[in-house]
Amino acid sequence: MSKDKTPLEELQEKLQDALKSGNVQFAGPFPGNQPGPGAAQTEEVQEPDKEAEETLERIRNFSFKPREIRDYLDRFVIQQQEAKKVLSVAICDHYNHVRQCIDNPKLTERDYHKQNILLLGPTGVGKTFIMRHISKLIGVPFVKADATKFSETGYVGSDVEDLVRDLYKMSGNNTELAQYGIIYIDEIDKIAAASNVAGGKDVSGRGVQINLLKLMEDTDVNLFSPTDMMGQMSAMMEASRGGKPRKRSINTGHILFIVSGAFDKLAESVKKRLEATSIGFGNTQAVVDRDPSEYLHRVETSDLIKYGFEPEFVGRLPVRVACDPLSASDLCEILMSAEDNLLKQYEQDFKGYGIDFKMTTEAVEEIAGRAHKEKTGARGLMTVFERVFRYFKFELPSAGTKSFEVTQETVANPHESLKDLLKANSHMRRNVLAEEIESFSERFQKETGLTVSFSEEARNRLIDIAVDRDKTIRAVCEERFKDLEYGLKIISRNLEETKFEITGAMVENPDSELSKMVVDSFQNKKPEESSDA
Known part of the structure; x- marks a missing residue:
């Protein structure tokens, strides 16, 4: 091997020798695998794109x-x-x-x-x-x-x-x-x-x-x-395959x-040049009062x-x-009239949770004004939207809220507005949590083959715990009923039952209540049928 060759050239030469001898095949991402000696030759036909x-x-x-x-x-x-x-x-x-x-x-x-x-x-x-x-x-x-x-x-x-x-x-x-x-x-x-x-x-x-x-x-x-x-x-x-090369x-x-x-610095340089040429012609004030980015047109x-x-x-x-800087009214127009704008995106985001999201004209103007102060053009809109609605997106999907309207006050005081909205819809949140209890029962039945139902007392207690701890029903149930499947399967084998009711006492003290149920199942275990001698 020549000392003047690079490692890549040496590798290429080795591969070419191997291909000629037919002792190597390529698989995976390489097009047209090389068949070994004696294999049928098939021409690869590429479908036109x-x-x-x-x-x-x-x-x-x-x-x-x-x-x-x-x-x-x-x-x-x-x-x-x-x-x-x-x-x-x-x-x-x-x-x-x-x-x-x-x-x-x-x-x-x-x-x-x-x-x-x-x-x-x-x-x-x-x-x-x-x-x-x-x-x-x-x-x-x-x-x-x-x-x-x-x-x-x-x-x-x-x-x-x-x-x-x-x-x-x-x-x-x-x-x-x-x-x-x-x-x-x-x-x-x-x-x-x-x-x-x-x-x-x-x-x-x-x-x-x-x-x-x-x-x-x-x-x-x-x-x-x-x-x-x-x-x-x-x-x-x-x-190596021959034919017309690509x-x-x-x-x-x-x-x-x-x-x-x-x-940015170029605008300052152009400004200085124009100021220098305007001296003595009475135009200095007009140059100085211009927005810096406007000098890019010159x-x-x-x-x-x-x-x-x-x-x-x-x-x-x-x-x-040169592109012009965007004013607050321009940002407002982007939200109101541009296709695929950020407002429509947020409407779709909330719609994904079944929430109807609307915004008043005053609220749009308030957001545009705040975005303009960010000095990042249209990107400032995303900054303001995220800042205002981050907790709305977190809370409302689990709160049962079906619709809400964003006002100027919402944009100015998002935390207070969200608190008021959650308080007004607190009864709806309990309905959502009740639905989550049903979802837990369905998952448990699908995964274990055992059916669990919750008494009215148990349901209310689970909902109270979820509200007090700011948790979902799923999180509360997984924490309290982590041994439920194991215990109920023992009981099911002993008593040959597949349906169980979760009581309020079991929600309060799941481990002790489940242990009692297991012990009782052994005491009441059905005798096995003896086979004929």
Whole structure:
């Protein structure tokens, strides 16, 4: 074996020798197991992926207009009108070009400046949401990742080429479909900031930008990473079978790349530039009074380079658009009119417990106002909802409550509102606990074959204990009747009975009462029938 070969190359050579000799078979995840000598040769027939074919057909027949995409996004995303328009145009231009190249492959030989996109804006304003719904509308595979998890090739961390491999997996291992997908990279501003660190080699900032350059333009990416042993072995297995080999790489020429980030410090930098240019022209006050995130609409290439991006990297992101911060009224509109909003989600959550959940307009406005103070955009809504309703979700499913309305007072004082609601419905909770007693009897009969019933006194005492200890009937019964099955089975053998009543005395002192019943059963044990001599 040559000393110049790597361990992976040596392993590959050994596997190839073994495959040629027919002394090895693959099982499990590898396609097409290699039969041993003399075995019947069967050709593997792969069924075409119907879903992938339908998606490819939609791409071939792409006919959306920018306004149609914008209108579709309006159903899910509130505000961001400029971003929706810019993205709609960029998406239509890109997939119209893809469609034309599919119809006429010669067009791929022409120079085409791909409209990769840079999204700027504070957290929670809908950047990821917009792209997810665009990919859903078109039907192409979509991959999202955070830029901070990547490092320069050869260092610990993920390789940016893994994004293309993930896209391949998302497309059902269909290379033709994967090459028309969308790759979305969030927190891109973090790797720009990292490249400004003085001293040492920056492997997660500038290094990642350089690796992304070739991906965003036009390059071939190997489907199997050099460190992916399973993939390498699978590829060798396919090669050993002969026949037409599968395509082992994906070209990124038609993959659309979108990168995004909050760019907080970039807004400050643009503000200083504008303030400097406004001195002496009477506009200083107007600049100072602006919301910091609004300056992202005025970003220029020089600002991005100064921020820490490589000029070549910025050049590959020709489409740039900033998203606006969301006001309290915007958050209110999200809850009232956006499809699949958080309010509808909570309605479904409570409906799963048989509870009708309603909210007044004043309550929605109160939640929106509190969420706006969180300074996390639409994500603040989830924070407020969880804070207000966490104990409602815990208590109400076991309280027998069938409906409740959330008012402004509920949002302002959730603990007091819940306490009042539970008090008003206390009789309903006892009904729920009574039903749980019946459930315990049914489970006990199913598991043991013995039937237990509870006297009225026993039922009331169990319910009182459950209320006092804030426990379910199941927990109370499992604690008090842990030896019930063992004892009743002894009694059943002695007396040949299968039906028993649990009394109030047994609820109070289960061990002593059960012991008495067992002793009595031995004293009253039915004599065994003697057999004829």
